Amino acid sequence: MKFAVEVASKLSGRVGCLVQTETGQKFPTPLLLQTTKGGSIPYLSREVFKYLTEDSQILEICLSTTDHMEEALKAFKSGIASFVGFPEYLSFVTLKDPCEESPSGFHVKDAVPFFTRRGKKELTADRFMDIIEVFKPNIYHSLCDNDTDINSSKKRVIKSVDRTENFFKACLERHKISETLRNSLFFAPIVGGYNKHARSQSIEFVSKHPEVGGFMIDGLHSNGEHATKIPRESLKDIVSHCVQKLNTDKPKMMLGAYTPLAVLELIRLGVDIFDTSYIYLTSTNSQGLVFDYNLAAEKRSNHLALDLNDESYAEDFTPILEGCSCLACQKHTKAYINHLIKTKELLGPILLMIHNMHHYLMFFESIRNCIAGDKLPELIQLVEGCVSEETVAKEDKKIPPILEQVEPASVAT
Ligand SMILES: [Zn+2]
Numbered sequence: 001m002k003f004a005v006e007v008a009s010k011l012s013g014r015v016g017c018l019v020q021t022e023t024g025q026k027f028p029t030p031l032l033l034q035t036t037k038g039g040s041i042p043y044l045s046r047e048v049f050k051y052l053t054e055d056s057q058i059l060e061i062c063l064s065t066t067d068h069m070e071e072a073l074k075a076f077k078s079g080i081a082s083f084v085g086f087p088e089y090l091s092f093v094t095l096k097d098p099c100e101e102s103p104s105g106f107h108v109k110d111a112v113p114f115f116t117r118r119g120k121k122e123l124t125a126d127r128f129m130d131i132i133e134v135f136k137p138n139i140y141h142s143l144c145d146n147d148t149d150i151n152s153s154k155k156r157v158i159k160s161v162d163r164t165e166n167f168f169k170a171c172l173e174r175h176k177i178s179e180t181l182r183n184s185l186f187f188a189p190i191v192g193g194y195n196k197h198a199r200s201q202s203i204e205f206v207s208k209h210p211e212v213g214g215f216m217i218d219g220l221h222s223n224g225e226h227a228t229k230i231p232r233e234s235l236k237d238i239v240s241h242c243v244q245k246l247n248t249d250k251p252k253m254m255l256g257a258y259t260p261l262a263v264l265e266l267i268r269l270g271v272d273i274f275d276t277s278y279i280y281l282t283s284t285n286s287q288g289l290v291f292d293y294n295l296a297a298e299k300r301s302n303h304l305a306l307d308l309n310d311e312s313y314a315e316d317f318t319p320i321l322e323g324c325s326c327l328a329c330q331k332h333t334k335a336y337i338n339h340l341i342k343t344k345e346l347l348g349p350i351l352l353m354i355h356n357m358h359h360y361l362m363f364f365e366s367i368r369n370c371i372a373g374d375k376l377p378e379l380i381q382l383v384e385g386c387v388s389e390e391t392v393a394k395e396d397k398k399i400p401p402i403l404e405q406v407e408p409a410s411v412a413t
Contacts, residue, residue, distance in 0.1 A: 001138060001185040003029075003214065003251045003272075012376035013267040015368050018058075018251065020090060020138065022183065025056050029251065029272040030371075032364050033060040033092055035099060035280060039069070039084030042099075042280050043346075043353040046085055051327055052357055058090045058139070060255070060275045062097040063131060064116050070134055079136030093137035095123075096146075098256045098277035101224035104147055107159075112143055112167070125170035133180045139214075141187035142171035146219040148193035149226065150234060157193040160219060161202045164191045172211060185213035187253060193219055194234060196241050203245045214251040217242050217271070225281060227256035236265055243270045257281045260291060260304065260363065261387055264380045267367060279360050283352040286341050288320040288334075291386040293363040295370065295378055304387050306334070308352065313338040326358035 001020055008014040018027040034041055034057045041049050041059075061080050069083065076083050081091040095114060096102045106113035111122040123131075128143040145163040148156060168188060175186050188206035192198030206212055217239060221227040239254070246252060253273035254266055263274055282289060286309040290301040300323060306313070308320070319329035320337065328337075328351040340348035370379040 001183065001213070003185075003249075005249070007372050008248075009371065009374055009376070012374055013367075013371045014270060014272070015371045016251065016272060025090070027056065027058060027090075028368055030267050030364060030367055031058070031273050032360065033058050033255075033273060033275040034089075035060045035276045036062070036065075036084070037097065037099070037280075038065045039080065043283065043350045044357070048327075048350075048354065049357075052354065053361055056089060057086075058092050059084070059086060060098075061091050061093045061135065061137065063093065063095050064097045064100075064114060066135075067114075067116055067121070067131065068118065070131055073134045081138075090138040091135070092139040093132060093135050094141065094255060095128075095143070096223055098223050098227070098275055099280045101226060102147070102222050104222060107145070107147070107163075110166075112145060125167045126174070128167075129171055129174040129178075133178060136180055137184060139185040139187065140181075141189050141216045142175075143167040144189035144191060144218060146189065146191055147222070148191065148219040149221050150194055150230065152193045154195060157195045157198045157219075160191045160193065161198050164189055164202065165205050168206060172209060176211060186211060187214045187216045188212045189216045189218045190242055190246070191219035194238050196238065199238065199242050200245060203242060207245075207247060212250065214253060214273075215242075215246050216253045216255065218255070220254075221256055223256060223277075225257065228259050228278070228281070230258075230262070232262055232265060235262060236269070239266055239271065240269050260289075260383055261380070264367070264376070264383060267371075268376055268380065276357065276360065279353065279356045283349050283356050286348070286352065287356075288337070288352055289356045289359040290321045291363075292382050293359075293366040293379065295366075295375060295382060301386055304383075308334060308337050308348075309341050310338070320352075320355050321359070324355065324358070326355045328352070328355040328358075 001018060003018050005014050005016040016029040036059050059081055073083055081089050103115055108122055111124045114121045114123050125143050132140055144167055145160040148160050175181055190202050192202045221230055251272040254271050255275050257278040282305060287305040288308050289305050291304045292299055292301050313334040316334040321329055332351055337348060337351055370376045
């Protein structure tokens, strides 16, 4: 695989392309990896997903939900993407599930603690590479100690950098001699929490190796909703420090459920690859995304997302987002989705996932177009407008809405 930057703006991010050299498949960046659980896109069958987009995708395969497939994959021989029913897609293999909070601690010498549905396991670099060779991903990263967040002590941060260097060295040795992984892109994890000195050390170490195909800026959160709660200023400060020191020719990836505004800020700084864990979390939390992302269209929304569990939607017979062309908005109303959520029907999160995925894929398309047209600051302003009005709306909720006061009278007549 190869990566090429096509448009780079000093203040507004960059547009590039990941190319699968054997097939010629192209993946424009900023790119969304499709987060999977047990190898499948949560709530969406292959057929429904194909209605959402015909573009080729890169699946994000987490070993914490797929490690038990190792024996079957050894016999299958064709790699994880084919095994899970997407032979035409590429695969990226990572360790932890970005949708679920990862337990902290349990460190042992020369191995990384790793939690699956069947309990805790420990992975040494060699054992990790054995699994990688069986999964045959197109992209993967070396084993790392990313167990740090904004509250980590200096000692823990430094330990994570030292341990990651050792894992990296051992994985790189195996990568260099592996015939199976000859065409796979090998990403180097950049760790060091929110400590700039530790980040510089981590970057300096991996930058010496020309075999590195890209960088994964990691160790900023413990997955799940944690990623949505990082203060934007802290995130911006540490990521801009990393990006300035990293080789500009190689792609930079950040995994986890960063909010749309955080994603825009990270893209502005030069990050190229993200995942769809935010879509999964919003859909399971009954949220329908409605923020504006189209600079040329009329303003449609004053909110980032709607809470469709809210009683106020029980008799709202309009779609999640007026004018949205997704399958959920074409056929269903907020009232029906509100009913599905309240009765805990599986179709509730399915319809939300359809809408949110469509909305986010269109958002990323708009991001790429805005960067190419040098209009990313305007897009950031548009999304910021939706979020600040949402904060005001949350405050207003304390006062009973006018509609609720009028309704009993109209029912009585
Ligand atoms: Zn929709």
